[in-house]
Structures are given as C-alpha cells and as structure tokens.
Amino acid sequence: MKPQDTLPFFKDGQYIGWSGFTGVGYPKMIPVALADHVEKHNLQGQMKFNLFVGASSGADTENRWAGLDMIDRRYPHQVGKNIQKGINQGRIRFADKHLSLFPQDLVYGFYTKDKPDNDLLDIVIVEATAITEDGWFVPGASVGATPELLQMADKIMIEVNTAIPSFEGLHDIVNCSLPPHRKPYMIMNVEDRIGQVAIPFDTDKVVAVVESDRPDCTGPNSPEDATSQAIAGHLIEFLEHEVKHGRLPENLLPLQSGIGNIANAVIGGLSQSRFKDVSVSQQVSNSPEVIRRLGCIAMNTPVEFDIYGHANSTMIAGSRMLNGLGGSGDFLRNAKLSIMHTPSTRPSKRDPHGISCVVPMASHVDQTEHDLDVIVTEQGLADLRGLCPRDRAQHIIDRCVHPHYRPLLQDYLDVATRICIKRGAGHEPHMLDKVFKMHTHLLEHGSMKIHACKDPVAYAMAYITLTPLALLVFYASVAVSRRELISLIMLLGQLTNELVNAVLKEHFQIKRPYGHLGTGYGMPSSHAQFVWYFTTFGSIYLLRHIQLTNPGWKKAVVGAMVAMSSLVSWSRIYLGYHTPGQVAAGSVVGIGYGVLWYVAMEVVRARGGIAWCLDTRMARSLLLRDMRDISNVSEWEYQHWLAARTKTKTKKASLT
C-alpha cells in the first residue's frame, strides 16, 4: 500500500498511537502523508487527533503535526518548538506522565475511558525493521510503549523500514500484565535478558503495510563548552571520591543520562574520564523497581532548582511548558545517586547572566528535596546527602550559585531564616511575599538580578550593629583632641574587655544560632559585652566625676547610652548572630566588667598610680592630663579662654 492510500482511515478526533521513543523507531511515511494532505487541503484545525507515543517523537512528524494544528491531546512527553508553542498557546492539551507509568496506564484504559465507542486506540502506526516468520513485530532502535500500543489498537498500520537493518535479536521485550498478575522484572544486570526479541500482535487488526525508506531523525549533540566541561569535571571528581570511599564500584553503576544539550555534553565529558566498562541503561529500566535494585546513577538537567533541593524540570516561570518530565522522575526518585546538573545561569534577552538556575523556590516542582542527592553547576558540586533543609540551602548557595546571585540568595536565606525561626516556622524558611521576586523581576525587567530583599528593620539593625566601630572612632578622637588620661584608661578597659570575651567564647565553645551567621563561637555576645561595658563605665564616670551646668543632661546622656546598648543587643538577636541567652550573657559580663574596671582604677588612683603616670616623660610629651579635680571642665575651660581673649584685646588696645 502507498502511504496516501491510508488517508481514508483517518478522521477528526481519533485516538492515534505511534511507535518510537525520542527521534528513533517512529513511523515516518503515514504521518507525513497525512500532514501533506492537511496542508494541501487547508484542513488545519479540522483534523485533530489524540496522539499517544512512548515518549517524544521525530521532529518531521510530531512537530509538523503540531505546526499544522493536527494535535488535540498529547501524552506523555514531547520535544519540539511547534508542539511547545501549541501547548503554551492553549491549542494542544498536553499532560506529563512518568514514562514508566504511561504504558501501564494505557493498558488500564486511563486514556481511553471517555471514548464513546470503545476503549481502544483507533489506529496505531508502528515502524518495523522486520516481521518474523511467526508474524511477530521487530521494532527499530526503540521499543518504547509499542507492545502496549499494539495491544490497545483497534486498527494497526505497519511501516516496514527497509533503510534500517533488522534489529532482530537486539531487543528484550516484556509484555505488561496487569495487577494482581504482574510479575517482577528479573533483571540483575544491565546485560540480563528476560523477554522476547519481537512483539506478538493480532494480524487481523492490520489494515495497512507500507514500505518506508526514511532514516531516523535525531538532532546533533551540542558540542562541549567551558560550562559543561566544568560540570563534568565536578561530577567526575565526585564519582572518583565515591569510588575511593567504597560507595561505588570501579566501573560505577548503570548510568542514566537525561535529554538536552547539557546532558549530552556532560556524557561527552564522562566518556573521557578514567571510568571504564560503564553501562548505560535504556527502556525497561525506567521501571522504578529495577532502577532502585540496580542502584542506577541518574543524571538530568532541570530548568531550575531551589535552595532546598526541589527541582523544576519542565515549566519556565511555573507555566511555560518545555519538554515535559520524560523519565527523569522515574530515575531521580529511585536511583542510588540522583544527580541534577545545570549551568548556574542562563542568558535572558537582556543579560548574559539574566537567569539564575538556582532560585529561592522552584516555580514548579517535578523532583523534590526528598529525591535529589547531588546538584552540580559549573561553580561546583553540592552533596546534599544527609543534610537538613537549612544546611542544604547554605551548601547550595556556597557551592552552586553564580557569584552574581550569591549575595541575593544568601540575603534571602538569612532574612527568611530569621523571620521564620522567630515565628516558630523555621524548618524550611521562606518569605511568601518575596519568594518569586527573582522570577517576576525576570518577567518584568528581563533579568533576575534584583536588589537584596529589603527588610527595612534588618537594614536599620545592620547599621545599628556597627555601633562598636563608631565607639572606637569616638575613643580615638577624644584621646587625640582632649588628651585626657581617663579616655585612655577607658579604652584600655574596653580592649581587655574584648580579651575576656575571647577567653570566655573559647571556654564555652557554644555555637551561634544558625551556624552560618558570623564566624566563631557565640557565647557571650562580644557586641553586647562591648557596648554594655562602655555604657556602665561611662555612666559611672559621668555621674560621679563630671559636673555640668545643667545636671539634667547627665541623666539624658546615661539614658541615651542605655538605649544605644539595648538597640545594639537587640540587633544581634534580630540579625540572627546570637541567641537571646548569648546576648544576655554578653550584657551581664560587659556591665560587670565596667564596674570592676572602674573600681580597679579607683584603687590605682588612691594608691597614686594615676599621679605617677601623669608625671612620666611620655605623658608630659603627649600633654596627658587628668581633669577630674576640676569641678566643671567646660566652665573652667571657658573662663580660661575668656581670660586669654581679654588679655589679647588689652594688648592690642595698648599698641594702638
């Protein structure tokens, strides 16, 4: 039969099945003849089909059908610009399904349950490379869901491809029996054979046999580039580490690698590694049970993943469908090592690094935090095994995020952690009002680069927490401008106070609250200890030894110092550097040390230590002085200035 002779069998709204899996083993003559027919007679949109294929299909058929508006519904996977356009424009009803589930769901009748006449596919078109003498069907380079499609067919059309050699003997085909009669796949190694080399089918259903001379159509792989080489490099290093520690055998375990340019380039990189006799798994091992038992190593590319390890494989900005899930879920959910690799950024129209592939929250989730073990970008590899969500987030930010986005994501994590811990919801901290800001910024401004998460209180606190630095500047300027010994004594107390803090921290060795904020131990808080020493010593000295014309000012200054110290202490808790207990301890030690230092200085003074110090040659050359015995320093200085001024005036007057 010629392909054109099959046209009368086709009617709008039919349920059609094709053999094949990706760009191999799919029928090429009949679908193309039908597309030519639709195009020639301007039947676009008037002949639409429900199309079922084991995975994606060749671009010359599926994508062409989509371009001619010939697809109403598509299951369970697809690849191609036209079909994606149709789906995203709402013309094609597509739904994603794990590839391992599709054949069985087809046989369960899930896809044909609403069909009015029967629960069979109206026409199944398959490509054979041979028909055995027993009348069995030998597929080409893929089996896909062909056995189940043939089983569910009302009518069968066969394209015998004479341009491709017979694949008889290469396949291992197991028919899908239904529960409770389903048997396990007794596969222990990738080389094991448990099924048939061909597929039995009902020859009475065959309505057409057509000769095909068209080769399979698979696109070229993208060449490796610096990014994919870096990703492959991190992966190889990680796998070598696993082998060294005995968690993987020398030739690894069966590898699965997903679709896409990055996946292809990474496999290219692995092929040049020192691993030998590596096996790569195919169709039947999409079975979750087999994947788990063989301990596969699965590697796939996501659109994006989030800081907690959830991945989006399919949907840009949560709504624009790319290719669909394929078998990535089957593998990543069940593999011994579930790995996702992606460049850390992708270009947007406006910015070569406009898209970060690491985001606060994935805008759609295909693989969850419970599945993924390892995440790799060209920046580095994050081994997430055994880590809790907050540790995972820090690890991912440190290892995988592009430097352009690291401060942004770190800021998000810090602020979210602080806010969520405070309200007792800090297991996987998120700020729902900010979580998709990077995505919305990309949609609105063409880049995910936004300014930090702007918590106004946190910003204010970040400045307040710098107060000790300001106080050091204050010490320096008072010491230089006033030359008062007391300012040096107070500064010496401040420095020894810091020393006490370092000794206490080392002694207690108590960690900071969230591990990642601030360096070193957290008990007691050095900021709190610093400011409360300053306030205590300063207040005692002010109240006891400084005279002001209006004594009310003293109370105001003491009040301001107490307020400043309280704010700094609070900032340490708010910003997440310390627990309230660590800050309370720092405050108590600072107050205690302030009192102690004051008392010690009084004892030294009483024993003549201060007077002795002021009489040294160095003190004299530095013009050091002790103004404590002068009752009101400002008043005293003013009177001296006034006297000097009057003297100068008198001198000038006598000269004229």
Ligand SMILES: CC(=O)SCCNC(=O)CCNC(=O)[C@H](O)C(C)(C)COP(=O)(O)OP(=O)(O)OC[C@H]1O[C@@H](n2cnc3c(N)ncnc32)[C@H](O)[C@@H]1OP(=O)(O)O
């Ligand atoms: C045995 C089995 O069955 S294994 C099956 C494995 N299947 C899967 O893993 C399915 C999901 N994965 C995939 O489809 C692919 O790996 C992809 C699409 C995620 C990545 O593939 P790649 O070849 O690296 O992607 P590619 O560079 O072609 O990008 C595809 C498009 O997505 C866009 N894109 C990718 N990531 C993002 C992102 N984070 N944000 C916005 N857009 C993005 C790209 O800009 C590009 O857009 P364009 O088509 O307008 O130019």
